Amino acid sequence: MALVAPTSVAAQPDTGQETPRYTSALSSLTVLFFMMGFITCLNDILIPYLKTIFQLNYTQANLINFCFFGAYFVMGIPAGWVVQRVGYKGGMLAGFVVAALGCFLFYPAADSRSYPLFLAALFVLATGVVLLQVAGNPYVAILGPARSAPARLTLTQAFNSLGTTVAPLLGSWLILSHLPTLDTPQAAAAIDVRAVQIPYLGIGAVLLVISVLLGLLKLPKIVHAIRQDDARSQAWHYRHLVLGMVGIFAYVGGEVAIGSHIVSYLHLPDVMSMTPAAAGNQVSYYWGGAMIGRFVGAYLLNRFNPGRLLAFNAVGAVVLVVISALTRGEIAMWSLLAVGLMNSIMFATIFTLAVAGLGRHTEQASGLLNVAIVGGAVVPLLFALVADASTLRVAFVLPVLCYLYILWYGLKGHVPQQQ
Template identity: 65%
Template sequence: MAAPAPIILNRPAADAAAGPAPRYTSALSAVTTLFFLWGFITCLNDILIPYLKAIFQLSYAQANLINLCFFGAYFLMSIPAGKVVARVGYKRGMLLGFVVAAVGAFLFYPAAAARAYGLFLGALFVLASGITLLQVAANPYVAILGPPASASARLTLTQAFNSLGTTLAPLLGSALILSHLPKLNTATSAATIDVRAVQLPYLVIGGVLLLISLLLSRVHLPVIEHAAAEEAGSPAEHRGAWSYRHLAFGVVGIFAYVGAEVAIGSHIVSYLSLSSVMSDLLIYVRSMLVISEAQKLFGFSIDNTEAAAGMMVSFYWGAAMVGRFAGAYLLNKFSPSKLLAFNAIIAVVFILISISTTGPVAMWSLLAVGLMNSLMYPTIFTLALVGLGRLTEEGSGLLCTAIVGGALVPLLFGFIADHSSLRLALLLPIVCYVYIMWYGLRGSRPVVPA
């Protein structure tokens, strides 16, 4: 079945002139580097949570303040970021986002030196504020930059490089950060943890952010113009983006998707470390050929269960990467809304299998949820922006605000885990995926206000 063509009313200025369709390969290549980098940074939280949990002897709920500060920035900063992008343009918005994110990364150095959890949370908020600005600018830019019929596929392809970053981050984070955790998780052993393990990676990240910002400033990006002027005075636009029902439902869909994905990803290390799930995890991971070869290549060793579980997180995000590369093709062949619903249903099945089993089956079925997550964000995002025209930036800001689901859902997940178990807490993502299934089947149908 052919994919429906999203009707996005913004176009690059070059499209307005008659002639052959312009090529945007260089512009898309430049923007794709942003997706890779913020995927890498975001996924480091999955490694940072068990690391800081050990240092400060935190409960699951307290450790999830990391997600609250990081993804809470999306809630507080997305709408202001949308106004900034509307005023200064997509390119300058991205450049500003890089600088703000770099400042946040550099703040990790004094936070680690002071061994102050509050400073870590503050640094994460600043870092996430910069990434929020990048998201608000880059997501609609990629969706608009090319034929509207392939918007979902194009954004999915660039999101695949985001997943490449999330795949590499657990491997490097486990080797550089979690490998420094002591085998005994006590207050005495926590005092001996080397905080320098977290300083160097974020100093490097800050430097890379500034470098890419400099390079991007020298890249020519096509200027985006809005729809024809006569469309600007429609009653719907006077009421604002919220008047589009499919956008409002899409905001909830992004909230549910990010919340479920982050809740699972942030707790995989703890979940796989449970003896009731994988009692021989350390032995199992050491025996894996790809892990043993990586140890030889990079010269690190896996000496504790947390580091072993951290390595497995890369399979969760790696599955999303594979799914997005495949999805870029599938979304050109099938209905994006139906593929979204299908993936949500299979995600529920995988979680139920993990909850009801033990050993490798419980581990791999939960990691496989990453494959089902692959299409969700870009598909919900582009479906929700259909027909918004001049309200695209506002709609993008609202959708990015919904990324706060990555703050609130994991916090509730941690509360449930503290008062019952991690297995029972996995029922929460199931609720999120059921809503996403409904959005794909019914809620994403565009209804333009009269």
């Protein structure tokens, strides 16, 4: 992490290129985004692991996503208040410490083989991630020219995707490789829970080290200029923000619903008949596509209209999901994994379009947008209910609906209207 001199800067409209000081600060934040992605994507590994150890159906296993992303709904607005009081850096520091506590709680949860304790630990871990999101995303969005905000946040989100790419590979090796060949109650009772305890203890320790290093950094402080036309308003009075909240809900819901069920989908006989460990390795292609797409998107978003590029990617996601649902074998696998490439720019673009022009309401808006990440709890649970009632293929209609909304938001919904 690079150290930068302390400074206060006013959040302004596009006034030019980013300064080297901004560049140093943004470079320092890449570790934050990497860890957020790494922690979140490990849920894709935890779901098949806990599904086996506790003999759960799809709906029960998706309580993992419900508790993790449900924390965004419960803690999103409080996190916004915290960031308003302690600042962006203080919010990030608190986020790392709380997330570390959640990781440490995995040890007693695994030791007691208690599914409710696992869910409680996930909620605490997610609360820390919520603080990191609420502080980190708007900080990147406003730390520089407004015109390049989508590209800037997309670039830092690429390091988030690096974390989501590494997590399935490491998680499959450390966790899924310990699953038994036969999925029976007797085999589940013999699973070594240290496969979960040791990795999460290590992650917690790393988070604490990062918090110490972050405390030593002197990041630029943001001071919002107060406009006369926003003196009486609240963030939710802005239509493009409210519609952006729905967009974030849809994006996270669709992305997580797909990512959380790739292992189960590739395990199906009419898809690839892969073992959980082998299928877990394939998940890295899904998130790796998002990483590549974000690096490319950071370039493209500086040259093309962000809303239109968002719509283009949404169309691509719809086409790929439909192809996967209607085919078998490698075509079904690779078309679904390629959806990650289409997901790449969605979060950053929706987020920056939604907070555009909000000024002093940016922290509040960030909290509201993070509440909308509860889509990662709701949509996968609905996906699981449909899968239990019919098939995984039929359940893919839900992500399709999510991407169709994002298509509309990119074309029309993000355009601000006069108050």
